[in-house]
Amino acid sequence: MPRNRYRQCPACNTASLDSSSHPSIFDCRLCHGLWFEDGALNQAIAEHHDGVDQYDHEQHLGPALRTSDRLCRRCRVPMTHYQLLAHYTTEIDCCPGCDGVWLDKHEVDQVMQSPQLKQALKDLNQKVSWKSWLFQFLTAMPVEYNVKPHRTPWVTRTLVFLCALVFGVGALSAEANEWIFVNLGLNSDTQSPSHFVLQLLSYQFVHGGLMHLVGNMYFLWIIGDNLEDALGHGAFLALYLFAGIMAALAELLLFDASQGPLLLVGASGSIAALFGLYLMWFRHASLTFMIIVYQKKLAPHWYFLIWSLINLFGMFTAQGGVAWAAHLGGFGLGLLLGYLLRDYVLRKNPLIAMLNQPEAAINR
Ligand SMILES: [Zn+2]
Ligand SMILES: [Zn+2]
Numbered sequence: 577m578p579r580n581r582y583r584q585c586p587a588c589n590t591a592s593l594d595s596s597s598h599p600s601i602f603d604c605r606l607c608h609g610l611w612f613e614d615g616a617l618n619q620a621i622a623e624h625h626d627g628v629d630q631y632d633h634e635q636h637l638g639p640a641l642r643t644s645d646r647l648c649r650r651c652r653v654p655m656t657h658y659q660l661l662a663h664y665t666t667e668i669d670c671c672p673g674c675d676g677v678w679l680d681k682h683e684v685d686q687v688m689q690s691p692q693l694k695q696a697l698k699d700l701n702q703k704v705s706w707k708s709w710l711f712q713f714l715t716a717m718p719v720e721y722n723v724k725p726h727r728t729p730w731v732t733r734t735l736v737f738l739c740a741l742v743f744g745v746g747a748l749s750a751e752a753n754e755w756i757f758v759n760l761g762l763n764s765d766t767q768s769p770s771h772f773v774l775q776l777l778s779y780q781f782v783h784g785g786l787m788h789l790v791g792n793m794y795f796l797w798i799i800g801d802n803l804e805d806a807l808g809h810g811a812f813l814a815l816y817l818f819a820g821i822m823a824a825l826a827e828l829l830l831f832d833a834s835q836g837p838l839l840l841v842g843a844s845g846s847i848a849a850l851f852g853l854y855l856m857w858f859r860h861a862s863l864t865f866m867i868i869v870y871q872k873k874l875a876p877h878w879y880f881l882i883w884s885l886i887n888l889f890g891m892f893t894a895q896g897g898v899a900w901a902a903h904l905g906g907f908g909l910g911l912l913l914g915y916l917l918r919d920y921v922l923r924k925n926p927l928i929a930m931l932n933q934p935e936a937a938i939n940r
Pocket of ligand 2: 648649650651652671672673674675676
């Protein structure tokens with residue numbers, strides 16, 4: 577049957593290609609891979625993206641790797657293995673004679689998303705610039721490299737605003753500051769249960785000094801936007817406040833009552849939980865670390881490992897004024913929740929899922 581000759585699946589090597597609703601796209605009924613020809617792949621990618629009229633996937637391919645053992649449906653010549661993008665090591669088969677492309681089933685989503693994937697990898701792989709060096713040198717704060725969020729981070733912004741507002745009001749007068757600390761800070765001597773429950777929430781918005789506020793808000797600002805985008809506004813807010821409550825309970829559990837009552841303020845516990853979530857979901861992101869004058873992009877797990885060691889050291893040498901147990905308790909909770917919610921978050925965010933694959937090549 578001569579027609580069958582053109583029905584040959586490049587992967588299965590049997591006449592198993594079926595026509596689809598598109599005249600230039602065929603799918604294999606056995607392996608469910610897809611064959612594209614006559615510009616159908618570029619058309620499909622463009623249709624997948626709002627605002628993209630034309631796309632030429634060949635322009636964005638990574639290096640040609642080797643000759644494939646698969647044959648082009650039409651030309652019957654071996655195809656060539658190309659890396660999908662310069663920094664994404666998925667390999668696809670392209671025909672050297674025509675524009676035919678064969679995609680295995682698991683590659684289809686990656687190829688359809690490749691314009692976003694390329695932009696994301698470009699953002700993630702930026703080198704540290706003199707600006708980021710100067711910023712960290714002057715502020716001792718890290719610079720973050722992550723994908724741009726799609727959603728406006730309203731919750732993150734509101735949390736930052738409220739913390740700044742509470743601090744601003746406290747700065748007006750000593751009485752105001754005193755009132756805020758006594759009523760909104762978490763006090764282990766608080767008698768009324770309802771007031772204590774309120775304090776479990778309100779202490780997260782009170783800060784003990786400008787540096788405490790600025791440090792916390794900076795971290796909330798840089799990592800909160802991506803987490804809020806990944807989770808959705810409501811879930812992000814619920815998780816943030818819940819982590820703050822749990823971090824306070826961890827501190828209450830471990831504090832030494834003979835040292836007097838515990839007064840706890842600050843968003844550090846809630847933000848430490850965000851660190852845990854960030855580490856579990858954004859393995860492709862980087863935070864810069866600086867040793868005197870040498871700045872280096874680090875993967876989140878390295879960055880937060882160093883951060884945890886500093887906290888453990890602080891806890892065992894019992895330096896006063898910092899809620900080490902709240903930090904570590906919040907971080908532990910974040911890791912646990914990050915682990916439990918990981919599949920859900922990656923399913924909801926296909927781009928993040930693809931960047932979590934080993935195929936994503938991150939330069940640090
Ligand atoms: Zn097949
Ligand atoms: Zn061909």
